[in-house]
Amino acid sequence: MTVSTTKTSANSATSPDSPDSPQEGGWPDRARRALGLKADVRNLSLLGVLAVLIAVGGFTRPAEFLATSNLQLVLTQASVIGVVTVGMTFVITSGGIDLSVGAIVALASVWATTLATQEYGFAGILFTAVVVGLACGLVNGLLIAYGGMVPFIATLAMLASARGLALQITDGRTQIVTVQSVLDLGLPDAYLLGIPPLVLVFAAVTLAGWLILGRTTFGRRTVAVGGNAEAARLAGIDVRRQRLYLYLLSGLCCGIAAFLLIVLSGSGQNTNGNLYELDAIAAAIIGGTLLSGGRGTIVGSVLGVLVFTTITNIFALNNLQSDVQQIAKGAIIVAAVLVQRRTARTDGT
Known part of the structure; x- marks a missing residue:
């Protein structure tokens, strides 16, 4: 009887990305629809915030902000941290945390841009970063x-x-990329219908993350582990192996992000990825992923990335100090957490 009860608890957590997907053990249709509605409300709220920011940018610097080149820049900059955030969302949904993502991006970027690695060209750099x-x-x-x-x-x-290790490899120096095929990906000539290749990679990673978290057994197990690890174990889930896979996934996303950063900057530096861990966690939280685990949303996390990237761009165009920008980000994070706590109290969780 205890095992049966615990199985139900293991599946009581759910992912907002998959309100209609069957959960292990089964959720009533009405409950799934309610959770899906809350996910839609959160995403619509973030879209509203993003629309307000776009309006502010268009009002304060219409010529610069609304220029196609600037919008492409915003999406390109969002791509690097966005890929990291997708991996972070999985980890946080499982009840974990990864403070090393920025450092891993730095290490992967400098290791992939050493002279020895660059001798193997495009494939060598990509392979090494991953x-x-x-x-x-x-x-x-x-x-x-x-x-x-x-x-x-x-x-x-x-x-x-x-x-x-990244500092030791570079000895504090910037490693310049000389492989032209890598540098070409960052040039306008490589854009597909006006979309930079980095944005296309970000879109592909986002789509894959959304499908995995919301439409596969792996995603449901991730949510179950984050909701109640012991209950998930009693329900037959190998919790340790699941956690191993999740950190491998986070590392993979960091490797991909490192390659995108190499393309974007044309170099490898030990300072790459600075504070990426904080930005990724913040984007996931304001997107609706519970820091305590048991609920995650890829769509919300991506919207959170776009919100923060747009704020950074607006502040840069208006020559505002970075300290004010950090205060604004902090206020958004606090507001998002307070909303989550209020929602949790309303749900009785």
Whole structure:
């Protein structure tokens, strides 16, 4: 009887991205529709905030902000942190955290831009960036899932180690990319129907993340682990293996983001990815992903990324100080958390 009750608890968590998908153990249709409606309300609210920001940018700097080149720039800049945020959303949904994403991006970018790596051309740089990201994710996953370490401590250790190794590789210098095929991806000639290749990669990663989290057994298991890990274990889910896969996924996203950053900047630096972990966590939270786990939304996280990127762009165009920008971001994060807590009290959770 205990196992049966716990199975129900394991599936009581759900993903807003998949209100109509069947949950393991089954949710009543009415409950799924209600959760889907709340997800729609959150996403519509973020779209409203984004529309207001666009209006502000268009009013204060109409010629510069609404220019096609600037809109392309906003989407391109959002692509790098956006790919990282997709991986972070999975980790947070499972009840974990990854503080090392920015450092992994830095390490992958400098390792992929060494002279030895660049000798292998485009494929060598891409392969190295992805493999380094996966390797770091594997270490995080093993320490957390099988080593029993708290995610905060394990990923904090990875943050320090990856940053230190990135600094050692570069010796504090910027590594310039000389592979022309990589640099060409950042040029307007490579745009497809006016869309930069980096944005297309971001869109593909977002779509894949949305499908995996909201339409697959892997996604449902991720939500179940975040909702109640012990209940998920009793329901037959291998919690440790699931967590390992999730940190591997986060590392993969960091590797992809590192390659995009190499294309965008044309270099590899040990300072790359600075504070990416905070931006990714913040975007996921304001998008509706619960920091305590059990609920995640890829669509909301991407909208959160676009909100923050647009704010940064507006502040830059209006020559406003970065400290005011950070205060604005902090206020948005606090407001999002307060709304989440109020929603949780209303739901009785």
